[in-house]
Amino acid sequence: MATYTHDDHPLDMDLAKVQEIARLQSEFSLTRYHYLRAAVTGVYEIKLLPPTSPTALPNLREGFDFSAYTDYKLEPLVGMKLHLKADGSFSIHSEDLDYYKGLLFHGWKTREGGILYAVGEERPFWNMVLSYNSPKKTMGIKAWDKLLEEWKAADFAKDVIPCMFFATQFGCMDPSCSFKHDAEAAKKDKDLVYAFRRAQVGKLTEEDIKSFPLDANAAECSPADDGWTFEHIQGYIEDPEPPVCWNFSCVVLEENPDAARHLQACSRCKFTTYCSARCQKLHWREHKKDCHPFEQIIHDDELWSNHFGLRKGLQSSGSYIKDDGVSPPSYSFGSR
Numbered sequence: 001m002a003t004y005t006h007d008d009h010p011l012d013m014d015l016a017k018v019q020e021i022a023r024l025q026s027e028f029s030l031t032r033y034h035y036l037r038a039a040v041t042g043v044y045e046i047k048l049l050p051p052t053s054p055t056a057l058p059n060l061r062e063g064f065d066f067s068a069y070t071d072y073k074l075e076p077l078v079g080m081k082l083h084l085k086a087d088g089s090f091s092i093h094s095e096d097l098d099y100y101k102g103l104l105f106h107g108w109k110t111r112e113g114g115i116l117y118a119v120g121e122e123r124p125f126w127n128m129v130l131s132y133n134s135p136k137k138t139m140g141i142k143a144w145d146k147l148l149e150e151w152k153a154a155d156f157a158k159d160v161i162p163c164m165f166f167a168t169q170f171g172c173m174d175p176s177c178s179f180k181h182d183a184e185a186a187k188k189d190k191d192l193v194y195a196f197r198r199a200q201v202g203k204l205t206e207e208d209i210k211s212f213p214l215d216a217n218a219a220e221c222s223p224a225d226d227g228w229t230f231e232h233i234q235g236y237i238e239d240p241e242p243p244v245c246w247n248f249s250c251v252v253l254e255e256n257p258d259a260a261r262h263l264q265a266c267s268r269c270k271f272t273t274y275c276s277a278r279c280q281k282l283h284w285r286e287h288k289k290d291c292h293p294f295e296q297i298i299h300d301d302e303l304w305s306n307h308f309g310l311r312k313g314l315q316s317s318g319s320y321i322k323d324d325g326v327s328p329p330s331y332s333f334g335s336r
Contacts, residue, residue: 013170022173025165029179032116032164034072037156039119039129040148043069046082064126080123082130090130097131097140100124104141105228106309108301111189115144116164116179143224169301189224196229197298199236200311201271214238244316246272246287247279270294272316290314 038044044064063078083092103124104110110118118125128139138145151160163179165172167186172179195208212234218227243260245253252259252275263273266280269291274280290313297303297311305312310321 018173021170022175025172026174026177029116029164029174029177031072031074032119033158033161033179034069034074035066035077035119036116036161037071038066038069038074039126040132040152042133046084047076077122077126080126083127090134092127092131092134092136094140097128097138100128101140101226101228103307105225107306108193108304108309109306111193111225112167112186113164114162114167115147116161142219142226185224192222192229194298196233196309197304197311199233201297202236202241203271203294204233204237208233209237212237241316243273245275245279246316247274247283248318249282250275250279252276252279266291268293269297271297286314 044066045068046062047065048062062080062082062084063076064080065076066074083090083096085091100123104118104121107121110121128141132139132145132148139148147160151157154160158178159180161179162185163172163177163181165174165177166179166181166183167190172181195204195211198204198208212221212230214234214237216230216234218231218234221227222230243253243263245263259275263275264280266272266274266287271294272283272287272291274283290311292300292303303312304310305321305323307323308321312321312323314320
């Protein structure tokens with residue numbers, strides 16, 4: 001999550017570029033607004049649309065047609081896998097909604113851009129929309145259910161919906177933006193994500209641990225994401241990752257578990273640990289691509305996968321995290 005939340009554009013950007021970005025932001029937000037409004041009011045039809053290629057699978061041709069929505073021209077959304085029965089009716093389990101919630105809140109882009117950004121996360125969001133318009137009457141996220149009910153009560157006023165650009169690195173550049181700008185909520189969520197990242201690399205501070213007591217109700221402490229992140233941080237506190245030597249060929253800890261007390265962390269990134277200088281040297285070729293100053297690792301969004309919420313690059317397990325998937329361990333020795 002970007003640390004820059006503001007009302008003004010960066011000083012090193014010329015006015016013409018700012019005005020162009022502001023125009024694009026305005027157009028993009030307006031389109032997302034109308035998709036969201038069509039979703040909430042149920043003004044769409046689910047269709048099996050023409051295939052985009054001769055090899056397109058039938059269950060990836062399900063989509064939403066918005067021809068009935070007349071307030072704004074909306075292109076159909078195609079190529080989704082929807083939770084439909086053979087008769088075309090919708091059916092989704094609560095476990096699936098929890099899974100989609102995790103997909104959305106793992107991603108820092110959704111957290112920055114809020115529900116307007118989530119509109120573009122097609123499979124999770126639009127299956128949640130079908131749930132909202134079903135007898136279940138829920139998106140699977142209580143905070144969003146509440147937001148949408150407030151929005152409908154306000155006759156779909158734009159200032160009820162959070163601006164999808166306000167909490168991003170460069171912020172909202174549209175001086176006439178009608179969407180909600182909430183600096184306090186943006187900062188609170190960013191601080192939560194930073195703590196989540198520190199938890200993942202085993203570097204929670206004493207203040208963090210005090211802030212996430214194990215007996216606290218996560219949903220009450222962090223209602224914006226139904227307690228999803230708070231609960232995961234509690235999990236890291238209660239069951240921390242076991243100490244490891246990142247040199248995957250090392251067997252010292254397997255033979256002598258007490259040696260874990262003497263592990264030394266990389267002086268730069270602070271989280272990769274080694275049982276000896278020799279192990280660190282042997283691992284440097286693999287580690288150097290991912291080694292950054294600790295504060296940069298926590299605050300630089302580009303170092304984190306938007307889909308998994310995990311730090312990109314080599315993991316202590318030997319797997320490799322990328323935005324488009326997880327690669328299996330590349331080493332052929334050991335069993336870690």
